Amino acid sequence: MESIAEIQRSDSAKPSTPEIDALVREIIDRVADKWTMLVLEVLEEQGTVRFTRLGELVGGVSQKMLTKTLRQMESDGLIVRTVHPVIPPHVDYQLTELGRSLSEAFCGVWLWAEKYHDAVFAARQAFRQRQRPA
Amino acid sequence: MESIAEIQRSDSAKPSTPEIDALVREIIDRVADKWTMLVLEVLEEQGTVRFTRLGELVGGVSQKMLTKTLRQMESDGLIVRTVHPVIPPHVDYQLTELGRSLSEAFCGVWLWAEKYHDAVFAARQAFRQRQRPA
DNA sequence: CTGCATCCCAAAGGATACTG
DNA sequence: CAGTATCCTTTGGGATGCAG
Numbered sequence: 001m002e003s004i005a006e007i008q009r010s011d012s013a014k015p016s017t018p019e020i021d022a023l024v025r026e027i028i029d030r031v032a033d034k035w036t037m038l039v040l041e042v043l044e045e046q047g048t049v050r051f052t053r054l055g056e057l058v059g060g061v062s063q064k065m066l067t068k069t070l071r072q073m074e075s076d077g078l079i080v081r082t083v084h085p086v087i088p089p090h091v092d093y094q095l096t097e098l099g100r101s102l103s104e105a106f107c108g109v110w111l112w113a114e115k116y117h118d119a120v121f122a123a124r125q126a127f128r129q130r131q132r133p134a
Numbered sequence: 135m136e137s138i139a140e141i142q143r144s145d146s147a148k149p150s151t152p153e154i155d156a157l158v159r160e161i162i163d164r165v166a167d168k169w170t171m172l173v174l175e176v177l178e179e180q181g182t183v184r185f186t187r188l189g190e191l192v193g194g195v196s197q198k199m200l201t202k203t204l205r206q207m208e209s210d211g212l213i214v215r216t217v218h219p220v221i222p223p224h225v226d227y228q229l230t231e232l233g234r235s236l237s238e239a240f241c242g243v244w245l246w247a248e249k250y251h252d253a254v255f256a257a258r259q260a261f262r263q264r265q266r267p268a
Numbered sequence: 269c270t271g272c273a274t275c276c277c278a279a280a281g282g283a284t285a286c287t288g
Numbered sequence: 289c290a291g292t293a294t295c296c297t298t299t300g301g302g303a304t305g306c307a308g
Binding site for chain 2: 020027028029031033037038074075076098101102104105106109110112118121123126128
Binding site: 185197198201217223224225 | 289290291292
């Protein structure tokens with residue numbers, strides 16, 4: 001197993017073996033999802049939330065995608081889904097410890113967006129100008 | 135319609151006005167993109183990289199999506215695109231200060247993925263078991 | 269109320285061929 | 289080399305109807 005491949009990159013900042021890299025990639029792909037992040041944020045702020053309310057708070061999500069996203073997050077261990085066997089049905093969602101940790105990790109991006117959105121919009125405008133030189 | 139709904143959120147941890155919220159949402163939508171994050175990471179680690187090499191390092195990206203992603207990132211002020219007018223053409227990309235700051239912000243998610251990917255996979259397996267009770 | 273199933277359309281994305 | 293243009297497949301996502 002000790003091939004040359006492992007030795008030659010001892011200066012790498014991250015000790016990413018190809019296999020770990022693939023795993024991490026898989027997670028990033030999954031997690032770098034619009035609805036996942038928004039649901040995560042809502043649950044972080046609101047605690048325990050019911051299905052319909054969650055859809056309202058997220059905003060602009062179809063119930064189809066909401067269901068899909070929630071199932072996926074549940075499968076990934078980010079949230080717990082609790083069904084109260086009453087009529088009418090009552091289902092609520094909340095973050096797991098894992099979910100909270102991801103929310104915290106993503107917080108940096110959120111703060112970045114809050115801090116630099118105007119810089120981004122300015123850059124876009126400048127870019128458009130550059131593309132249209134009369 | 136709702137009457138009290140607007141007043142009751144003065145205790146929110148984040149001072150998000152509806153307008154800022156929409157802007158931030160827009161940025162998150164844009165930035166919570168698979169290829170954007172991967173390109174960002176490659177450029178963070180490698181510094182200045184050429185088009186083809188970038189595609190190789192990112193891995194699994196079609197040149198169509200790579201081009202699209204790069205254009206978008208350039209427009210958003212995350213990267214600079216430098217064209218060297220030689221034959222054959224030589225174009226390289228590097229992060230701007232803004233791009234580096236986003237990379238840093240996203241670093242938390244990266245570390246999260248590295249730390250918890252096995253927890254996620256375990257959760258998935260447990261979930262599958264739960265769904266197949268005989 | 270919560271969601272699954274279906275139909276259907278629009279957008280994302282891959283493969284390939286071609287150009288400066 | 290660094291794209292653009294084209295075609296085609298996959299996925300996203302809205303609408304509706306229905307069940308528990």
